[in-house]
Amino acid sequence: MNSTVFAHQGTDNSISPEEWKVRVNLAAFYRLVALYGWDDLLATHISARVPGPDLHFLINPFGLMFEEITASSLVKIDLDGNIINPSQYGINYAGFVIHSAIHAARDDAHFIAHFHSPDGTAVSSHKEGLLPLNQKALGIIPFLRYHDYEGVAVNLDERERLVADLDDAHFLLLRNHGTLALASSIGAAWGRIYQLETACTAQVRTLSIGRENVLIAPEAAQAEVRRQAGSFAQKSGVAGDFHDLLWAASLRKVVREAPGFER
Numbered sequence: 587m588n589s590t591v592f593a594h595q596g597t598d599n600s601i602s603p604e605e606w607k608v609r610v611n612l613a614a615f616y617r618l619v620a621l622y623g624w625d626d627l628l629a630t631h632i633s634a635r636v637p638g639p640d641l642h643f644l645i646n647p648f649g650l651m652f653e654e655i656t657a658s659s660l661v662k663i664d665l666d667g668n669i670i671n672p673s674q675y676g677i678n679y680a681g682f683v684i685h686s687a688i689h690a691a692r693d694d695a696h697f698i699a700h701f702h703s704p705d706g707t708a709v710s711s712h713k714e715g716l717l718p719l720n721q722k723a724l725g726i727i728p729f730l731r732y733h734d735y736e737g738v739a740v741n742l743d744e745r746e747r748l749v750a751d752l753d754d755a756h757f758l759l760l761r762n763h764g765t766l767a768l769a770s771s772i773g774a775a776w777g778r779i780y781q782l783e784t785a786c787t788a789q790v791r792t793l794s795i796g797r798e799n800v801l802i803a804p805e806a807a808q809a810e811v812r813r814q815a816g817s818f819a820q821k822s823g824v825a826g827d828f829h830d831l832l833w834a835a836s837l838r839k840v841v842r843e844a845p846g847f848e849r
Contacts, residue, residue, distance in 0.1 A: 600671065604637040609657035610848050611772045612644055612697075614837055617844035618776065619701070620652040624783055626702040627651065630764070631681035634772070635689060635696045641665050643689050645682070647675030656849045665690050680739040687745030688752065688768060695768045697775035701783065706765035709786040715759060718803045719792050722785040724811040730782075731755040735762040757782055773829030776836060 601609070612634045619625055619632065628648060636642040644660040646652070662670040667682045681700075688695045709716055716723050716730060733751040736744050752758050756778055758766040765786065767778035792800055803811075840847060 602637070606657065608634050608637060609644060609660050611833075611837075612660060613655050613657045613847040614840045615697075615699070615772060615776060616646060616652040616655040617840050617847045618836055619699075621839070621843055622780075622783075624701045624703045624706075625652040629678065630701045631678065631685060632697070632699045632775075633681070633685040633689065634698075636662060641690065642670055643685065645677055645685060647673065648678045649675050653844065656847055658849060683739045683742060683745060684748065684766075687748050690745075691749040692752075692768065694770045696770045697772050698766065698768045699775055699779040700760075700764060700766040701779065702764040703783055703786070705787040705790045706759075706783055707763065708790050710759040710764055711762045712789075716782075716785060717789055717800075718808050719800060720785060720788045720803075721811070722781050722788065724803055724808055725815060726757050726782055726785055727808075728812050728815065729755050730757040730759065733758055733760050735760065769829075771829055771833075773827070773831075773833030773836075777829055777832050 612632060615632050616625075628651065631645055633643050633645045636644060642662050642664050644662055646655055647659050647661050650659060659673075659675065661673050661675060661677050663677060663682065663686075664670060665686050667677070667679070667686065669677070684700060685698050688698050715732060716727060718724050718727060731752055733748050736747075739748075756768060760766060765779065765782050767775060767782055769775035769778055
């Protein structure tokens with residue numbers, strides 16, 4: 587099911603059809619994360635850039651769990667944290683600090699997902715970080731960076747260091763904190779954060795058998811995965827972009843299992 591089937595049901599006439607489409611997709615993204623159990627009560631965030639010339643982005647309302655978020659409840663803010671449209675909710679300031687930094691610095695950061703999942707946080711706190719233990723991790727490591735923990739992200743001057751550590755990568759492990767992935771499309775953002783979270787879970791389970799029993803992928807195989815990066819979709823034999831197909835399938839799951847996000 588394509589997100590374009592969801593007509594604007596809100597009362598705010600300042601929301602364009604293009605923005606409403608982003609809102610519906612982003613609300614579905616929140617519901618999807620709740621279904622997979624990667625939410626954290628009122629904490630963590632997924633943000634989306636609003637189409638148009640203004641540098642505005644959408645983020646979750648502070649006070650709603652991921653499973654409650656709807657298209658109309660998302661809060662639109664600017665890069666200074668000002669709420670653009672009237673809302674009964676505020677925002678989590680730490681979420682503003684992290685997401686505004688990346689939206690401002692990266693033109694390709696249309697969607698940003700940041701979680702505190704148990705396994706993602708565990709790997710972010712591991713001295714060796716994400717290890718080349720499995721196929722998912724091997725596909726991430728060349729595009730992964732790390733940002734050292736500085737405390738709760740409420741200091742604006744951390745934004746400069748966060749962006750410098752991220753550089754041009756698609757994945758970030760915030761040390762002692764959690765996971766982050768970004769992309770220019772919602773399907774790619776969902777696919778990347780799913781890949782990172784599940785790679786972390788696989789690592790936690792693998793290390794549970796003891797570090798001395800762990801099989802690191804051979805160097806030649808690691809190099810081959812780096813070479814193969816981005817070529818899988820072209821060899822699948824199906825029409826359409828892989829991430830578009832992934833998002834359409836994921837959206838159908840949300841419609842079945844967590845309806846009501848499109849309000």
